[in-house]
Amino acid sequence: MPPSGVKALFFDVFGTLVDWRAGVARHVELVLKPHGYFIDWMAFADAWRERYQPGMEEVRSGHIPYTKLDILHRRMLAQIAPRFGLEQLDGAVLDGLTLAWHRLDAWKDVPAGLARLRERYLIAPVSNGNTLLMCDLARRNNFHWDAILGADVAKDFKPKPMVYLAAADAFDLSPTQCMMCAAHSSDLISAASCGLRTAFIARPQEQPGVSETAPAALVDVIAESTEDLAAKLGA
Amino acid sequence: MPPSGVKALFFDVFGTLVDWRAGVARHVELVLKPHGYFIDWMAFADAWRERYQPGMEEVRSGHIPYTKLDILHRRMLAQIAPRFGLEQLDGAVLDGLTLAWHRLDAWKDVPAGLARLRERYLIAPVSNGNTLLMCDLARRNNFHWDAILGADVAKDFKPKPMVYLAAADAFDLSPTQCMMCAAHSSDLISAASCGLRTAFIARPQEQPGVSETAPAALVDVIAESTEDLAAKLGA
Numbered sequence: 404m405p406p407s408g409v410k411a412l413f414f415d416v417f418g419t420l421v422d423w424r425a426g427v428a429r430h431v432e433l434v435l436k437p438h439g440y441f442i443d444w445m446a447f448a449d450a451w452r453e454r455y456q457p458g459m460e461e462v463r464s465g466h467i468p469y470t471k472l473d474i475l476h477r478r479m480l481a482q483i484a485p486r487f488g489l490e491q492l493d494g495a496v497l498d499g500l501t502l503a504w505h506r507l508d509a510w511k512d513v514p515a516g517l518a519r520l521r522e523r524y525l526i527a528p529v530s531n532g533n534t535l536l537m538c539d540l541a542r543r544n545n546f547h548w549d550a551i552l553g554a555d556v557a558k559d560f561k562p563k564p565m566v567y568l569a570a571a572d573a574f575d576l577s578p579t580q581c582m583m584c585a586a587h588s589s590d591l592i593s594a595a596s597c598g599l600r601t602a603f604i605a606r607p608q609e610q611p612g613v614s615e616t617a618p619a620a621l622v623d624v625i626a627e628s629t630e631d632l633a634a635k636l637g638a
Numbered sequence: 639m640p641p642s643g644v645k646a647l648f649f650d651v652f653g654t655l656v657d658w659r660a661g662v663a664r665h666v667e668l669v670l671k672p673h674g675y676f677i678d679w680m681a682f683a684d685a686w687r688e689r690y691q692p693g694m695e696e697v698r699s700g701h702i703p704y705t706k707l708d709i710l711h712r713r714m715l716a717q718i719a720p721r722f723g724l725e726q727l728d729g730a731v732l733d734g735l736t737l738a739w740h741r742l743d744a745w746k747d748v749p750a751g752l753a754r755l756r757e758r759y760l761i762a763p764v765s766n767g768n769t770l771l772m773c774d775l776a777r778r779n780n781f782h783w784d785a786i787l788g789a790d791v792a793k794d795f796k797p798k799p800m801v802y803l804a805a806a807d808a809f810d811l812s813p814t815q816c817m818m819c820a821a822h823s824s825d826l827i828s829a830a831s832c833g834l835r836t837a838f839i840a841r842p843q844e845q846p847g848v849s850e851t852a853p854a855a856l857v858d859v860i861a862e863s864t865e866d867l868a869a870k871l872g873a
Contacts, residue, residue: 473810525773534808538760538784549773551785555808573769573790575708 405636406582406600406623411574412520413529413552413567413599415585417507418609420517420528420629421540424448426507434499435489442487449610450486454479459531459560469558471533477501504532505539510606514545516629523638527552529570529583531560550574562593571599584632588619595620602632640871641817641835641858646809647755648764648787648802648834650820652742653844655752655763655864656775659683661742669734670724677722684845685721689714694766694795704793706768712736739767740774745841749780751864758873762787764805764818766795785809797828806834819867823854830855837867 417423428444458475461467528537530553537551552570554560571581578598585591586606595601603618603625626632652658663679693710696702763772765788772786789795792804806816813833820826821841830836838853838860861867
């Protein structure tokens, strides 16, 4: 039985809704091949993503003020470039590479699954991505969000409690009226500690061998896809 | 010739996109008639709206902290209720009346006009209405916004500069890449002073005899509707 009283669904985006790994690898290859580079594109995507949590931690810890993820992605890229022999690339090319994160494709269930869920619930991304990044992914993949919530609204990054609480407040809801939906237990554990309901959406294909296949904590719903989530929530 | 380099259109909502006067009058009548009240519904809508600027001025002046428009609307309602003999109504009925602002209909050109503009531009409301209020109006009228910007994002009310500037920043644009579209010159004058481009959309039907039929300042575009705006912007 899904929890009653839920009015809004909040979605993690990178990994849960969109395939960042294949998308980043594809875009980087597209940009760098004409410059004569041949590297392990998937390894490059993984290396970039590995800088993700440390990059945001500087903001979460208060070491630097809130900084949009686009800008952090660009800094992370500068950090990993030398490891892949890319230290000669000029700034404009690195800027172009950073657009990779705006051009990711959704897992195939997502456009229809979100549309079905929106018939019954308010839906919003609660991602660490900045507003324009979320808008670009929505346009590319035909998501119709009610609002763009998440890091830019809270001026901090998940899993800080304010990010979940600011999202609930934007919809004038209590945390228990909101459900966080993500492929990562750490996100769900933090949301639950703020009082939100939780749904685990399994994405073992995010990083095969690394990604979670089952939640590492108690959650309210376990789903195999957004379509499955819709079925389990009666939407 | 429309100005070049514009990437995003920001819309005022009350009056510019939706008919608050007829919508509020209709909802108030629907709620109060069963309670045996018969008042001048249009006059009631006008009286409520007259409290709009003074209500927000308390926030703009720093006299009270940022407060969502839904809550201000409820306070304004308590102020005007005695003038209409409604002082006996209990709080729950007044709460229900306040939902009037969530149930307004768009002027008939708007759904198609916005859809057409969205093919070429990022579009967002930059209204003094809070996020959920904007979401409810969007769902009712089939608007597909890229994001909900405006007062809740800036934590202040138009015509304070921060509201326009925070909206541009959310889309990673400079003010000159954004165009404020409104039926009220005061809104456009403030937006222009922040560097935004401006479009006047005439809505003489908003409050016949009171509403502007032409802009009171230089603007970049003058349109008779959102469809006309789309034509003039080449969308």
